[in-house]
Amino acid sequence: MNALPHRGRAVLFGVAIPVLVTVAAWTVALTWLDRLPAQIALHWGPDGIDRVGPPSGLLTPMAVMSGVTIVALGTLALTVGRTSFIRRLVLALASGLAVFFAGLTLSLLGIQLDRTVAVGASLPSPDAWLALTAAVAVVVAVVAGTAAGRDPAQAALGPVHGEQLALTVDERVTWMRRVGPSRALMRWGGSGAALYIAFALWLAAITDSWYVAVLMVLPLPFVLTMLVWDVRVDTHGLTVRGAFGWPRQHVPAGEVVGATVRTVSPLGEFGGWGLRASANLDGTVGVVVRGGEAIDVERSGGRRLVVTVDDAGTGAALLNAVAQRARHRSTGGSTEGADG
Structure with a gap:
């Protein structure tokens, strides 16, 4: 079997950048622990914070998601990628998701620094920071996918x-x-897309977060090109x-x-x-x-x-x-x- 092309780029965008971004984000997060309240917001509902708990309630699932993503996509980056499409997809996901999870962790912690948090209380909206996180993650993913390299002749x-x-x-x-x-797929797909958009708008309305709708609807134009x-x-x-x-x-x-x-x-x-x-x-x-x-x-x-x-x-x-x-x-x- 031929060796995978662009091995160095796979290591850079599939392993090195995700690990460095994650380590940097968690270094910052750990330095914030002394500035966080004993109970932080873990979940927001339509009327504000509806669940609180110790910081570990947020940090643990974020650590698991980040760690699993790094290991799974890092392994794929080093073992698959014989075609440019698969290589670009894996490296884009590896770098982009690392940035997204890092930004998500810091955004949710940052708005709670030096504050008192309780059920029913309000906090500054994280929407702007989450939108910025998503935008940066997309840019990083595009750069990684583009730099993954074409297939050699x-x-x-x-x-x-x-x-x-x-x-x-x-x-x-x-x-x-x-x-x-096929006509059947168009019919069912169109109905599914309409329901999906309606659900996104409903979810954004009840959570009072435009970010939710934008994030959910954003992939649809890309799907139409397929x-x-x-x-x-x-x-x-x-x-x-x-x-x-x-x-x-x-x-x-x-x-x-x-x-x-x-x-x-x-x-x-x-x-x-x-x-x-x-x-x-x-x-x-x-x-x-x-x-x-x-x-x-x-x-x-x-x-x-x-x-x-x-x-x-x-x-x-x-x-x-x-x-x-x-x-x-x-x-x-x-x-x-x-x-x-």
């Missing part, structure tokens, strides 16, 4: 596996399809783009080991719909907006891209043909011996 060797369309030497063929969710995809196979390989041009997944023709057609179960294999990593993070990335027929592309370096799309057989056969042509051009040899 890894030429596939040997004959291409799978059925191939018959192409002449100079023939140029392009295959394109637009794929979206609903419709344009799939294209041409001389350059396979390219899959969201309807707005982003996100984008590309498999160069020279890195195609072979493309086949198979049936995909979005929930069973990828845990949902959209741009997904397989449940076992083995280097498989899926663009899955519905169940059923899909192009399954095996790439060099132990990577794989799965795309649910109509007429997948034609797309796979053309991709195999242009991949074999790419082999022929790179080696100056014959395309004989290809499977299919």
Whole structure:
């Protein structure tokens, strides 16, 4: 198995930065213990503080969440990431969540310094600090994901596996399809989104916190970019783009080991719909907006891209043909011996 690319970046953004941020935050938190009341606010309700307890009641769960996140994502950062999508996702989560938990801990403690706290009492709202924490965490996550690095070029060797369309030497063929969710998924998904937004607004109203609604609704525009995809196979390989041009997944023709057609179960294999990593993070990335027929592309370096799309057989056969042509051009040899 090939070594994971960009190992140093995985250590930096997946382990070092999360540990340093967490240690710095907890160093500050521990120096604040003498300035905290014996009983601090542990939970806020619509009418203010509704539960108090010793500082350990807040610090213990925050320590557990931070520690579990660091260990789990740090382990993933060092063991997965064969594809840029998975690598970017893991490193973004590792750095971003470390900043978020650190800021959350300091925000909830900071508003209680040198104060007397009791059930029913009011405190300065933490919303502004929580919003700042979320914004900084997102920025850090974006930086970590961007800096995770692109996949290095890894030429596939040997004959291409799978059925191939018959192409002449100079023939140029392009295959394109637009794929979206099924009507049933659109109907249920739309109803679910409406209920989710209503719940977010209701929760914000009863807690008197606009921050709650913003934080809950913020991911929805990103989710919308995952609903419709344009799939294209041409001389350059396979390219899959969201309807707005982003996100984008590309498999160069020279890195195609072979493309086949198979049936995909979005929930069973990828845990949902959209741009997904397989449940076992083995280097498989899926663009899955519905169940059923899909192009399954095996790439060099132990990577794989799965795309649910109509007429997948034609797309796979053309991709195999242009991949074999790419082999022929790179080696100056014959395309004989290809499977299919």
